[in-house]
Amino acid sequence: xxxxxxxxxxxxxxxxxxxxxxxxxxxxxxxxxxxxxxxxxxxxxxxxxxxxxxxxxxxxxxxxxxxxxxxxxxxxxxxxxxxxxxxxxxxxxxxxxxxxxxxxxxxxxxxxxxxxxxxxxxxxxxxxxxxxxxxxxxxxxxxxxxxxxxxxxxxxxxxxxxxxxxxxxxxxxxxxxxxxxxxxxx
Amino acid sequence: xxxxxxxxxxxxxxxxxxxxxxxxxxxxxxxxxxxxxxxxxxxxxxxxxxxxxxxxxxxxxxxxxxxxxxxxxxxxxxxxxxxxxxxxxxxxxxxxxxxxxxxxxxxxxxxxxxxxxxxxxxxxxxxxxxxxxxxxxxxxxxxxxxxxxxxxxxxxxxxxxxxxxxxxxxxxxxxxxxxxxxxxxxxxxxxxxxxxxxxxxxxxxxxxxxxxxxxxxxxxxxxxxxxxxxxxxxxxxxxxxxxxxxxxxxx
Amino acid sequence: xxxxxxxxxxxxxxxxxxxxxxxxxxxxxxxxxxxxxxxxxxxxxxxxxxxxxxxxxxxxxxxxxxxxxxxxxxxxxxxxxxxxxxxxxxxxxxxxxxxxxxxxxxxxxxxxxxxxxxxxxxxxxxxxxxxxxxxxxxxxxxxxxxxxxxxxxxxxxxxxxxxxxxxxxxxxxxxxxxxxxxxxxxxxxxxxxxxxxxxxxxxxxxxxxxxxxxxxxxxxxxxxxxxxxxxxxxxxxxxxxxxxxxxxxxxxxxxxxxxxxxxxxxxxxxxxxxxxxxxxxxxxxxxxxxxxxxxxxxxxxxxxxxxxxxxxxxxxxxxxxxxxxxxxxxxxxxxxxxxxxxxxxxxxxxxxxxxxxxxxxxxxxxx
Numbered sequence: 121x122x123x124x125x126x127x128x129x130x131x132x133x134x135x136x137x138x139x140x141x142x143x144x145x146x147x148x149x150x151x152x153x154x155x156x157x158x159x160x161x162x163x164x165x166x167x168x169x170x171x172x173x174x175x176x177x178x179x180x181x182x183x184x185x186x187x188x189x190x191x192x193x194x195x196x197x198x199x200x201x202x203x204x205x206x207x208x209x210x211x212x213x214x215x216x217x218x219x220x221x222x223x224x225x226x227x228x229x230x231x232x233x234x235x236x237x238x239x240x241x242x243x244x245x246x247x248x249x250x251x252x253x254x255x256x257x258x259x260x261x262x263x264x265x266x267x268x269x270x271x272x273x274x275x276x277x278x279x280x281x282x283x284x285x286x287x288x289x290x291x292x293x294x295x296x297x298x299x300x301x302x303x304x305x306x
Numbered sequence: 307x308x309x310x311x312x313x314x315x316x317x318x319x320x321x322x323x324x325x326x327x328x329x330x331x332x333x334x335x336x337x338x339x340x341x342x343x344x345x346x347x348x349x350x351x352x353x354x355x356x357x358x359x360x361x362x363x364x365x366x367x368x369x370x371x372x373x374x375x376x377x378x379x380x381x382x383x384x385x386x387x388x389x390x391x392x393x394x395x396x397x398x399x400x401x402x403x404x405x406x407x408x409x410x411x412x413x414x415x416x417x418x419x420x421x422x423x424x425x426x427x428x429x430x431x432x433x434x435x436x437x438x439x440x441x442x443x444x445x446x447x448x449x450x451x452x453x454x455x456x457x458x459x460x461x462x463x464x465x466x467x468x469x470x471x472x473x474x475x476x477x478x479x480x481x482x483x484x485x486x487x488x489x490x491x492x493x494x495x496x497x498x499x500x501x502x503x504x505x506x507x508x509x510x511x512x513x514x515x516x517x518x519x520x521x522x523x524x525x526x527x528x529x530x531x532x533x534x535x536x537x538x539x540x541x542x543x544x545x546x547x548x549x550x551x552x553x554x555x556x557x
Numbered sequence: 558x559x560x561x562x563x564x565x566x567x568x569x570x571x572x573x574x575x576x577x578x579x580x581x582x583x584x585x586x587x588x589x590x591x592x593x594x595x596x597x598x599x600x601x602x603x604x605x606x607x608x609x610x611x612x613x614x615x616x617x618x619x620x621x622x623x624x625x626x627x628x629x630x631x632x633x634x635x636x637x638x639x640x641x642x643x644x645x646x647x648x649x650x651x652x653x654x655x656x657x658x659x660x661x662x663x664x665x666x667x668x669x670x671x672x673x674x675x676x677x678x679x680x681x682x683x684x685x686x687x688x689x690x691x692x693x694x695x696x697x698x699x700x701x702x703x704x705x706x707x708x709x710x711x712x713x714x715x716x717x718x719x720x721x722x723x724x725x726x727x728x729x730x731x732x733x734x735x736x737x738x739x740x741x742x743x744x745x746x747x748x749x750x751x752x753x754x755x756x757x758x759x760x761x762x763x764x765x766x767x768x769x770x771x772x773x774x775x776x777x778x779x780x781x782x783x784x785x786x787x788x789x790x791x792x793x794x795x796x797x798x799x800x801x802x803x804x805x806x807x808x809x810x811x812x813x814x815x816x817x818x819x820x821x822x823x824x825x826x827x828x829x830x831x832x833x834x835x836x837x838x839x840x841x842x843x844x845x846x847x848x849x850x851x852x853x854x855x856x857x858x859x860x861x862x863x864x865x866x867x868x869x870x871x872x873x874x875x876x877x878x879x880x881x882x883x884x885x886x887x888x889x890x891x892x893x894x895x896x897x898x899x900x901x902x903x904x905x906x907x908x909x910x911x912x913x914x915x916x917x918x919x920x921x922x923x924x
Contacts, residue, residue: 148570148742157739159680181832183706183735183825184904322774357634357762362780370776373769375762377633378778379626380656386623390630391762393616394588394638398763419619 123176124262125185128252129202130194132169135249138275140171142253146263146271147175155180168201175262190259191227192252194235199223213259213301215252231259233300239293247293254297268294318344320353322373329367331438333534335492335521336364339432340371342495343401346502347374350510352399357391359384361404361413364438368403382413389425399509400427407437409518410446410470421476421514424484428505428515431472434523435541442526446470449544454526469544473518477550484513487551491520493538501549504556513553520545559587559613563745573736574599576707576743577667580714581639582607583748585755586665588614588638590627594646595679596734597669601641621646625653629662633777635760637718641667643734645676647685647692654727655693659779661794663721663728663758667714670733672902681734682902683824686879689729690853698794700728700805701853703823707743710736713850715748722756724801731852733875735825735904798854807850808859812838816845818914819867819893821860822905823849823880826873832907837914844914852880857887864888869922870895873910877901896922 126143130136137158144156152175159170172188174180187207193199193214203225206212212227217237223230233255239248250272257268272290273280280287317323321344330336347356356374360366362381369378379387384402392400409417409431417429436454437443443456447469451460461469473489480487486508490501498519505515520541524534563583571579577600581589591601605615614636618624624640631638642650647668657664670685672678691697700720702713713730721728748755766772781787811831813819818837822830827848837844847863849855864870870893872881877899898905898913 144740145570153742154570155739155741157735180741181835182829182907183739184829184906186906186908319769322776353768355763366780369778369780373774375764375768375775376777377630377762378776378780379629380652380779383622383626383652383656386618386626387630387633389616390590390627390638391634392630393590393614393627394631394636395634395760395763398634415619416623419623 122262123174123180124190124260125188126171126173126175126256126260127188127191127202127205128171128173128256129192129198130169131197132167134169134194136169136171136194139249139253139256140173142268142271142275143256143263144173144175145274146267149270150263150267152176152262153178153180155183157183168195168197170202175260190256192256193223194218194252196220211259213255231301235297235300238296243289243293243296247289250290250293251297251300254294255300257294258298258301265294265298318348320344320347320356320373322370325370330364331525333522333524333531334364335434335519335523336368336432338492338495339430339498339519339521340368342498343430343502344372346499346506349499349503350506352506352510355397356399356401357388359388359400359402361402361408363405363408363440365403365405365408365432366439382408382411382416384408385413385416385420385429388427389420392426396426399506402427402429404429404431405438406431406433406435406445406447406472410472417472417476418479421480421485421516424481424514426509426512426514428509428517431516431518432521433472433518433545434521435469436523436526438523438526442523447472449541471545473516473545473550476516480514480516480551482551483553485551485553486513486515486549486556488516488549489518489520489545489547491538491542491547492522493520493535493542504552507556508553511553518545520547559585559611561585561747562607562610564747566750567745568742569745570740570742571707572599572738572740573707573710573732574669574738575603576710577641577714577730578603578607579745580711582611582613583711583745584715584718585637586613586639586718587636588616588631590616590618590624590631590638590640592618592621592624592642592646594621594643596671596681596737597641597643597667599737600667621650622652625650626656628664629653629657632662632664632758633760633762635758635763637722637755637758639665639667639718641669643669644671644673644685647688651688651692654699655695656779657727658693658695658698660777661725663725665717665721665728667730667732669737670731678902679734681875681904683733683826683875684879684902686731686823686852686874686876687882689731690883696791696795697853698726698798699853700724700726700851701731702729702807702850703731703852704736705825705828705848706736707741711743711745715753719753719756720805722758724805726798731824733825802854805851806854806856808856809846809848809850810859810863811846811848813845813847813863815843816866817843817868818845818871818917819863819869820844820846820871820873820910820914821881821884822846822873823852826875826905829905829907830873830910833910833914836907836911842914842918849880849884852883855883855887860884861888861891864891864893867893869893869917871898871910871914871917873898873905873913875900875903875905894922894924896924
């Protein structure tokens with residue numbers, strides 16, 4: 121059974137849940153089985169924000185899983201919190217322009233990206249999370265770019281219509297993210 | 307030879323004729339309040355629209371007193387049950403009947419919030435300055451120096467605070483355009499009937515009404531008739547008997 | 558009369574809390590009383606957002622005590638009313654729930670469990686199992702459905718209304734924070750399209766008919782003068798509960814027929830157990846699942862049969878054996894040894910169960 125388990129973790133405010141929602145919405149529209157649990161605590165803002173997403177071809181059993189196939193860590197605290205979801209079959213992706221250290225957990229592969237740096241230097245800090253979404257799209261390789269674009273349209277369509285240049289900016293961010301790593305083919 | 311008085315008891319239509327002898331202690335104020343309320347319901351022809359709810363405490367014993375659909379609830383919980391009814395079925399004349407404990411202690415959050423939200427109902431709070439059914443403990447309304455089972459040497463306001471003034475509190479938080487708030491007393495039942503009339507008319511208009519009735523508890527007060535009357539008069543000096551809030555157009 | 562939003566089968570991608578609000582509307586629920594507590598808030602949020610379309614009612618009360626009691630008021634007024642709560646809210650709502658139990662009020666409540674005791678976590682647990690089944694100062698005259706995902710939430714929320722009004726015992730849909738907050742696809746439908754007819758909800762307060770002409774005034778109470786008076790009432794409730802139990806009991810067996818190791822789990826943990834069963838079977842270990850769907854009443858006969866057939870039993874819960882305690886009492890006399898995997902307030906994953914069962918194969922349980 122093809123099932124991809126994704127852990128997406130960052131600081132509250134980095135937009136982790138926003139891109140998780142776009143990802144799972146895209147998966148749902150593409151006819152995949154989806155299960156998404158936003159990790160929520162007592163704080164409305166701040167703290168580590170984690171999204172547990174599963175994309176599968178068949179009905180999903182367990183809602184929470186022990187180890188992720190793809191684990192994305194976007195801050196030092198996210199590395200601390202989420203190393204527990206990593207084993208030798210996991211691909212870990214972390215943002216080396218945010219995190220001060222490299223994750224030390226034992227994984228199949230640990231990939232560094234600089235989404236934050238590129239967002240700030242080349243695009244806009246606002247699309248940091250969309251770059252990460254692009255990274256995730258390449259890394260998982262289970263969803264099509266068009267699916268994601270449609271889901272982005274559902275989530276952000278009104279903002280795009282008000283400011284068309286935002287659409288271009290977001291597409292650019294998505295593309296740059298996708299190109300940051302080779303298709304991992306997990 | 308035994309002679310019987312040939313006088314028909316004065317039973318209101320809204321009073322349950324099958325309830326039998328009063329379950330209240332001799333001299334209790336509840337019977338007077340309830341009978342007056344029943345007559346007022348008759349006066350305004352509200353029997354079919356009325357729903358009566360009673361609390362735990364002595365007010366519980368009114369569970370079959372009225373000849374209207376009645377629900378007996380839990381300690382302090384009559385207010386939410388009755389606004390639950392009137393929210394679900396608008397046009398109902400919801401009446402929540404409780405003592406000082408039910409209204410001002412265990413159910414005080416419901417009284418406060420029902421008043422603030424302007425729930426469409428009448429709350430009748432019988433204030434006899436003690437917890438009667440449980441054996442005469444201190445209530446929020448217990449008078450300074452009053453002896454109860456939990457203040458056997460008299461209520462010390464330094465330790466337990468001053469008596470709660472329910473009507474004043476409610477008056478300060480209601481929307482005066484939609485509310486009727488009054489304090490009445492069992493020493494003047496004609497006036498009480500007028501008070502209930504206004505209170506129920508306000509509910510008919512969609513408003514929130516609160517009537518605190520100063521009442522008596524000779525059993526727990528351990529007073530004879532004279533002592534009971536004196537105590538009630540003292541209460542009337544402490545708890546001002548008047549209309550606190552009256553929306554326009556109420557008669 | 559409320560307006561139903563779902564008139565034909567509709568596949569949607571929703572959170573569990575949203576699903577419950579849609580289900581209540583599909584069941585023609587007319588009024589919700591509620592008080593905010595995580596993780597059930599979005600039931601209210603969704604219900605309120607839909608109000609202009611559904612023309613139903615809502616009241617945000619001052620606490621869960623009043624949410625419970627005002628729900629009772631709405632029900633007695635003849636409305637299909639309901640509430641939802643979690644954790645400490647479920648604790649203080651026991652006051653109203655026990656009144657519903659005593660007065661046979663068709664109280665419907667969705668419980669989205671969070672960590673306990675106390676405020677603990679706002680996230681997830683199965684620690685309100687005992688409370689929901691046996692809370693209050695009563696005997697557990699309650700019907701409790703434990704759900705395992707969004708289709709269950711939709712199906713059993715609708716069913717809860719009919720069970721409550723048909724049998725007049727308070728009925729609970731026991732779910733949890735994961736189910737409330739997670740998103741997965743679910744098929745919404747009009748109950749009528751599945752042959753489900755909603756039970757009538759007659760009024761007790763302001764019942765039809767003129768007092769003294771067509772009927773007497775209703776006086777309903779929950780206080781009795783004598784112990785024997787109370788026992789007579791409760792004995793009749795118990796007899797009624799036992800009589801209707803076979804009509805209500807529900808359970809699910811997954812590969813349990815030839816299972817040597819039988820996993821017993823309820824709710825969302827049962828879903829992890831299904832994942833684990835598949836993995837274990839692929840490794841040649843004959844594992845199976847028994848999932849009670851009704852926790853009150855429990856399907857005792859099928860449970861005893863399944864336990865008798867197995868060589869070992871594994872109880873697993875996101876609590877310290879709250880369901881296991883209820884079940885052990887019902888399988889008294891059986892000698893199948895058992896082991897436990899209890900994670901208090903934490904999700905149980907398929908991997909957790911696989912590892913535990915593998916260890917049981919190596920070192921069989923002796924208890």
